[in-house]
Amino acid sequence: MTKLFSNYKRAAIDFASAQGNYLTDTTGKTYLDFSSGIGVTNLGYHPRVNQALTDQVGNILHQPNLYYNQLQEDVAGLLTGDKDYLAFFCNSGAEANEAAIKIARKASGKQEIITFQNSFHGRTFGSMSATGQDKIKQGFGEGVPHFSYAIFNDMDSVKALANKETSAIMLELVQGESGVQPADKAFVKALSDYCQETGIYLIVDEVQTGIGRTGKLFACEHYDIEPDIFTLAKGLANGVPVGAMLAKSSLGGAFSYGSHGSTFGGNKLSMAAAKATLEVMLTPDFLDTALENGNKLQVKLQEVLSDKETVTTVRGLGYMIGIETTGNLSELVQAARDKGLIVLTAGTNVIRLLPPITLSDAEIEKGVAILSEIFD
Ligand SMILES: Cc1ncc(COP(=O)(O)O)c(C=O)c1O
Missing domain, CATH: 3.90.1150.10 (Aspartate Aminotransferase, domain 1)
Structure with missing residues (x-):
């Protein structure tokens, strides 16, 4: 039993x-x-990831986020290269999306977020509310307000929902959980242009599409876009729980001292695994x-x-x-x-x-x- x-x-x-x-x-x-x-x-x-984990266990397992963490700096560096992003590390995709929702709301001073029908962003209240599938929410009562759901690959439906209170538009570039539906290139380009014109933040949920899954480090590269905010988890540490939210450094002020945090986020074990994973992937x-x-x-x-x-x-x-x-x-x-x-x-x-x-x-x-x- x-x-x-x-x-x-x-x-x-x-x-x-x-x-x-x-x-x-x-x-x-x-x-x-x-x-x-x-x-x-x-x-x-x-073997390389396994060895990094074994080595890390032999040195030190845990250190709180009250101290400088070279491994976090290394992983953030490998993820961003010369791009102007800052990273926050957490433990899962849902947590990464929570961080994305929070930073978008705080940095913009607005609350409305447009996501897409049939999307999946996680199981916590915020990420579940962002998710555009009723079956995921059934029985849990009222969700987090201020989310609305546009039709995937339909720019008119996005524009119909956007208003002066819209903080962000959030999407998966390939909707994974609901049936592996890639976004159209022209739609993503139009969406990215629209966000730039209006000042609405573009959030890309790369929890499933990121870290080599689509044959690029990030699916964004296939679409030639640079989102304001993007999230990672799943493949980032090749099996060790981890999540990451990255945002343009111009949004950094919204995540100042004391504004957000996580006890285990960016722990040495997951960062050692993430560093090894990325080093393998970034091999020429x-x-x-x-x-x-x-x-x-x-x-x-x-x-x-x-x-x-x-x-x-x-x-x-x-x-x-x-x-x-x-x-x-x-x-x-x-x-x-x-x-x-x-x-x-x-x-x-x-x-x-x-x-x-x-x-x-x-x-x-x-x-x-x-x-x-x-x-x-
Ligand atoms: C696109 C996407 N976002 C978020 C999540 C949630 O990630 P986690 O299960 O690590 O919380 C998933 C999980 O399947 C996902 O596919």
Whole structure:
């Protein structure tokens, strides 16, 4: 009998170990991982990150945010390069989005925030209220006010909601949880221009799309935009809990001494893992190869799946891929597991793939072959 809440639907599989892009369960069965947790272990189970963690545990585990933290400075530096952003570290995507909502409200002195229908931004009250899906909010009573929900990829609907009290517009560049829906390039460009013209802050939630997931360090790079604020979590420390909110330094005054904080945010363990993760990703050519392989995976899936009766579309960006299907999602996920492949779902009709961005050609072939079999 479980002593845990039933807020997750758990498969009767417990993973005992992992190496590279493979997981092994307690019965000894191995699986090729096309999920990276839920888009977390973007490098696979990587020796360099593991070594950084081991080294850090041997030195010091915890230090409060009352002291200078070189690791936080290093990670912020790797994330921002020569761009004019400041970073705040926390422990999850929801917390990162809370920080984004708070800094936008405080820096602008306004409260209204426009997000999008079918978006997902987290489960805390603020991030849940930002989320444009009723089912996530059911039963929890009144949410945080002053959010409104535009239609994704529809600039007119954004303009219809914006007014002089609008502080920010917040979006995922690929809506992940609701079904892997990439934003249109022209829409994002128009949105970014509109924010610049009006002084409304642009917040990009890169919790799922960031840290190499789409074949670039940030999905923003595909769209050629520089948001005022962006958030990260999932892949940032390749499996260790972490979150980050980055904002243009001109907003820095809103997060002055005492305005926001977190006991564990930016702790040495997560920062050591994040630093190692970013150092691997920023190795010359690493992300170019990831983008190439992610595209290759998507093209192969399109080739192999396009004539399957139950596959409607294959879409995505880099290594963030959705296979829309009329098939039964639970049965498909189970069939993939039986054949040794771990996949995810999104929305009501999408098999979601968030593989490690380190897949070899052989692993791509293997995953595609299994997916082809399960859709037969
Ligand atoms: C786009 C996006 N934002 C926020 C979150 C929430 O992150 P966390 O579960 O770390 O709080 C998620 C999680 O799936 C996400 O995909």
